[in-house]
Amino acid sequence: xxxxxxxxxxxxxxxxxxxxxxxxxxxxxxxxxxxxxxxxxxxxxxxxxxxxxxxxxxxxxxxxxxxxxxxxxxxxxxxxxxxxxxxxxxxxxxxxxxxxxxxxxxxxxxxxxxxxxxxxxxxxxxxxxxx
Numbered sequence: 001x002x003x004x005x006x007x008x009x010x011x012x013x014x015x016x017x018x019x020x021x022x023x024x025x026x027x028x029x030x031x032x033x034x035x036x037x038x039x040x041x042x043x044x045x046x047x048x049x050x051x052x053x054x055x056x057x058x059x060x061x062x063x064x065x066x067x068x069x070x071x072x073x074x075x076x077x078x079x080x081x082x083x084x085x086x087x088x089x090x091x092x093x094x095x096x097x098x099x100x101x102x103x104x105x106x107x108x109x110x111x112x113x114x115x116x117x118x119x120x121x122x123x124x125x126x127x128x129x130x131x
Contacts, residue, residue, distance in 0.1 A: 033083055077096065
């Protein structure tokens with residue numbers, strides 16, 4: 001990892017809770033519907049904290065969405081239309097990559113974005129968390 005300092009000392013107040021569909025804990029490399037686990041991090045402009053690994057016990061979209069209920073943004077390589085609608089209706093912002101992307105690169109982008117001028121969708125999530 002580049003300049004990312006990752007800690008494991010619990011959740012950060014006001015941080016975004018981010019989940020990555022991953023098979024290897026290094027890359028965003030899983031389809032939402034076939035993901036067996038999600039790596040969860042808290043990300044703020046100052047810190048990145050590893051929170052937990054959420055294991056998906058069975059392939060059931062409703063149960064997976066429920067498992068992710070505290071997540072602000074979820075990343076994956078693909079998602080079906082019904083699952084995408086359920087994620088969005090649950091207040092989770094979905095981000096799809098067509099190619100495999102390293103998790104640490106995305107964490108660094110998010111941290112930098114939070115320290116500068118975040119896009120409107122990130123500002124909306126921050127405002128919702130502050131309310």
